[in-house]
Amino acid sequence: MSELSWIDLALSSARPQAMGALLRYFRDLDLAEEAFQEACLRAVRAWPDKGPPRDPVAWLIFVGRNSGIDHLRKRARQQPLPPEETLSDLEDVEDDLAERLDGSHYRDDILRLLFVCCHPDLPATQQIALALRIVCGLSVRQIARAFLVSEAAMEQRITRAKARIAAAGLPFETPDAVSRAERLGAVSAMVYLVFNEGYSAGETQRADAPFCEEAIRLARLLLRLFPSEPEIMGLTALLLLQHSRKDARFDADGQIVLLEEQDRSLWDGRMIREALALIDKALRHRAPGPYQIQAAIAALHARATRPEDTDWEEIDLLYQSLERLQPSPVVTLNRAVAVSKRQGPQAALDLIEPLEDRLSGYFYFHGLRGGLLKQLGRDREARAAFERAIALATTPAEAAHIRQHLDGLSRGVVAETK
Amino acid sequence: MLYAVLCYNSEEAVAAWSREEEDRVMSDLAAVERKYAAAGKLGPVARLMPTTAATTLRKAPGETIVVDGPFAETKEQFLGFFLVDMETLDAAIDFAKELAVANPGVGAYEIRPLRVFKPGGALEAL
Incomplete structure (x- = not known):
């Protein structure tokens, strides 16, 4: 070095x-x-x-x-x-x-710094940009590239975010236990957002702004500051597990490779083992939370050496407890995947049809619905669903992935008519 | 004499290594390991997960207390160790110097003579 x-x-x-x-x-x-x-x-x-x-x-x-x-x-x-x-x-x-500040002093300073970045007045994209700039120290240029905007636009976005925070007032009182827990919750959500921003785009496209790695760094930092918070253990484990698949999630052309088709030997065993160790630690606290459950679900995938070894029943159960803790149509949508594995596409379709109102603008809803319809041989409806998904795709890789399904359908239709 | 060469460094700094740096350091260290292994002087080598994965069991009269995190909150963490069989302390220091060349930067190697050693041998390499 x-x-x-x-x-x-x-x-x-x-x-x-x-x-x-x-x-x-x-x-x-x-x-x-x-x-x-x-x-x-x-x-x-x-x-x-x-x-x-x-x-x-x-x-x-x-x-x-x-x-x-x-x-x-x-x-x-x-x-x-x-x-x-x-x-x-x-x-x-x-x-x-x-002068040595004691540990708790540092802890509140860092928590405040992170908390300031995820001020509720700020839209998610500004929270992410601000955290990457202020806490992680990425340059405006790096962040701008990752968000596909000009440097000037990003500079302006960050300046505006700072002005908003200043106008709203910074929280300088030493937080009591309750507000510390609230801050920690908001900060965890922001770290998760940072990770997701990198995850959904695929880091390959953002080699010079490694969002996922920065998010993991932030999660580790939180974990060192709050070593006995099972949800922070869960969050860190979840990020590590998702990130452990980074080399397998995209093929050489940058196309999405689905979990079931991934070359599992490309998964990063070191990250997986660390995540499993963290989940074990978290479980001892007997205080389940959304991050721990999501990490446990990811761990079941990580533990399966082959796709057919996946414990879908346990995954279904975990999603059910997640639905109870944090009811959300997106959670139900994810559970539908487990349901389709256990009970077939019709049961999964029955589960997600009622979500249409709330998820009509969600890429994954139409993608999954199209896939299920395709499995059921309802090709015309599948095509319509895939076309809606493409319209909602936010990255070229997402669109390309759905297009493959569509191509599959077209070939199928041609074959049928012959 | 058997010596444990204990590695201390800021785990945050080590965690911030890029994959290329990580791979380079590990392969340079492996070269040192091969040399000493060929001479029959190298025992087990271990690298620990970050202290965030650690749990500490504190002994107390009448009960034990299990707490999350490492034993001590320090700037530099105990990250791993090498076990070597050396004629002299100087030879052990030379070994640590070679490690430092392979893995330059900050941190420290603590050289501790062993009092008891049970090689085990039932475990698989990770």
Whole structure:
């Protein structure tokens, strides 16, 4: 590893803690970001000669805090000083570099930083963009490319998101147990969103903005901060299990390969084993939750060496408990896959037909419905369903996958008429 | 003398390795392992899952307490170990130096002489 790359690693792994602390000091996302950038620049200059400091996070917070204060002083010369209370905690700025914040302090800082990014006023895409920018430190260009928008548009989107957050007010009180749990729930959902953004597009198309890996990094960070939260164990396990299949999910041409057709030897055994270990740990808490159940479902797929070894009965049961905990038509749609394996396509179709109203705009609904109709030999209806799915596809790979089904149908029809 | 060479590093930093870095480090380490294995000096080698997968059982008078997470919250985590049979401490240090060349960067190797060793041998490689 070259010298600069270890610095890079140290900086990116220190980022959430340092940014979290700087946000607490300055109560302003932009100022905290600038201060952190400045601290990183100085680290890149100072560390190669002197070696890494004993506590890189404390170093970055200290240097960042000083540079932020300098910046505020300069700004104050041009405009009146900001009110004293916006500079909270600055009285201890002369404190020794070795100031060590205790673990719980860091924990709330990082949680706040993440929580700020998933403010309920922000649409999901802005939450994801903000988290990737602020917490993970991806560049605007990387995020813009991943979302297929121009850099300027993404810059504007992020600026707007920050303005919205500032207008809504940042949560700076130390959270009590209840609001900590609420924040943790919102943050978990945001991490899941980040992952999904990468997962559904297929990381191959986003080689320079690895959303899935960033999401896993965030999940691990949460797990280190909250080592006894079974749902965080479940979330991390779920992400690892989904990601373990990344090399098998797309073929060489970038086409989707369905679970049943995947080359299971391409699944990442190391990620699967870690996920299974986490699920085991979570189960000991006897506090099931949606992430744990989803992870358990993914684990049943991971445990099956061949598709026909899949325990569909257990998967059906797990989806049923997920329906009870978190009723949603999408969960029922997923359960229908298990039902079709156990009881055939008609039973699955009966289960999903009532969902049409709520899922009429959902790609997977029409894709699954088309597949079931096809199995039942109702080709004309299958074609209509697939055509609706194509219209709703959000990626070329999704559309191409459905088109294959359609082609299959056309060939079938031609064969029949001959 | 049998020595355990214990590997410590920030697991966050190690987890951030790209696949290429990971593969390169592992194959460079494997080259060192092969050399010592050929000389009959290398015993078991283990790499641990992240501390987030750890569970700790604390002994207390009258009862034991099972808690999630690693034994100690530290900047550098215990990530794995090598077991080697060396004539001298210097030889063991040389081995660790070769590991450090194969896997440069930050972190540390702690060299600990063994007091008891039961090789087992019933387990399959992972």
